[in-house]
Amino acid sequence: MTKQEDAGSKCALEEAYTQERARLFALAAKDEPQGEYRKPVFGEGVRGARIVLIGEAPGAEETKLGHPFVGKAGKQLDALFCRFGVMREDAFITNVVKYRPVVRSEKSMRNRTPLPAEVKAALPLLKTELLSIAPKLILTLGNTPLKAVFALSAQKPPSIGAAHGQLLKIDIDGIAISLIPLYHPASGIYNRALVEVMEQDAAFVGSVVRALEG
Numbered sequence: 001m002t003k004q005e006d007a008g009s010k011c012a013l014e015e016a017y018t019q020e021r022a023r024l025f026a027l028a029a030k031d032e033p034q035g036e037y038r039k040p041v042f043g044e045g046v047r048g049a050r051i052v053l054i055g056e057a058p059g060a061e062e063t064k065l066g067h068p069f070v071g072k073a074g075k076q077l078d079a080l081f082c083r084f085g086v087m088r089e090d091a092f093i094t095n096v097v098k099y100r101p102v103v104r105s106e107k108s109m110r111n112r113t114p115l116p117a118e119v120k121a122a123l124p125l126l127k128t129e130l131l132s133i134a135p136k137l138i139l140t141l142g143n144t145p146l147k148a149v150f151a152l153s154a155q156k157p158p159s160i161g162a163a164h165g166q167l168l169k170i171d172i173d174g175i176a177i178s179l180i181p182l183y184h185p186a187s188g189i190y191n192r193a194l195v196e197v198m199e200q201d202a203a204f205v206g207s208v209v210r211a212l213e214g
Contacts, residue, residue, distance in 0.1 A: 010047055013132040017042050020125050024099055035118075036100040039063045043094030043129050050212055051086060052135040053077070054126070054145035055184070057097035057114050068093045076185035077141075083202035084209055092133050096148040097122045119148055127152050130172060136212050138170075138177055139205065142184035149179060165201035167208060180205055 021040055028037035041058040044067055053069075061071030069077045081088050097114045114122075126148060130138070140146040143160045150157035153170040163181040170179050182205070188195040 010132070013043075013047075013128055016125050016128040020098060023121075034104075035097075035102055036063050039066070039100070040098045041066060041068055041095065041100075042098055043092055044068055045088075045092035046090060047092070047133060049090060049092040049133055050136040051091040051139065051209065052130065052133055052137075053091055053093045053139045053141060054149065055093075055095045055141045056144040057095050057111075058100045059111055060100065063100045068095055073186065080182075080185055080202055083199065083206060085206045086209055092129075092135065094126070094129055096126055096145050098125065114144060119144060120151075123148060123151060127172065130177070131175065134175070136178060137208065138179045140179065140181050142182075142187075146181045164197070165204050167204075178208070180208065 020042075024035075024037040024040050027033060027035070041062050055069060055073075058068060059071075059073060062068055062073065065071070077093075078088060081091075097118055101112050101114045101118060102109045103112045130149075130152070138149060140149055146160055146163065147157045149170060152172050155170065158181075160181055160183060164183055166180065168179045168181070170177055180201075182201055183194055183198050185198075188198050
């Protein structure tokens with residue numbers, strides 16, 4: 001990519017973020033909003049990164065601080081980076097849905113999984129991110145980002161249980177990109193039986209990353 005092309009892709013991405021912010025602010029004006037639309041969390045990291053990590057959606061801490069994968073989730077992700085042999089600063093990190101989807105009650109507000117319609121509405125921006133960054137490798141963290149990336153490639157997604165830790169190939173607008181589906185970093189907390197599997201998957205990612213560097 002030339003410097004001119006790189007500048008153009010950065011401008012396209014910033015414009016896409018501006019448009020998404022406007023869309024979310026319009027949603028916030030509706031009664032009983034189902035997300036923290038006024039506090040979007042956009043992708044962050046090296047624009048020419050060879051690796052892009054995609055999560056589901058920001059949580060409370062990410063929304064508060066305005067950065068993806070911070071707080072407890074950030075520590076889990078940093079541990080993964082250590083296993084990959086990659087510095088966080090060398091990757092681009094984003095989520096499919098750029099706001100925190102919530103369930104509200106009189107006394108509290110909790111996270112929820114994005115609805116299919118919310119994921120569908122988020123796909124154009126995710127596509128812009130991926131085409132602007134043009135990574136060599138995508139790592140999806142959990143089911144939602146796996147389904148989203150396969151939707152962009154117009155393919156039926158495999159289940160995370162069947163595809164985790166495997167090197168797959170996808171095509172987005174004629175651009176071939178490698179993909180390794182991973183369980184969400186927090187999965188081992190809720191299911192200790194997955195810890196060893198996740199460590200094996202992380203080791204495999206490390207071997208693929210080293211091959212890219214070679």
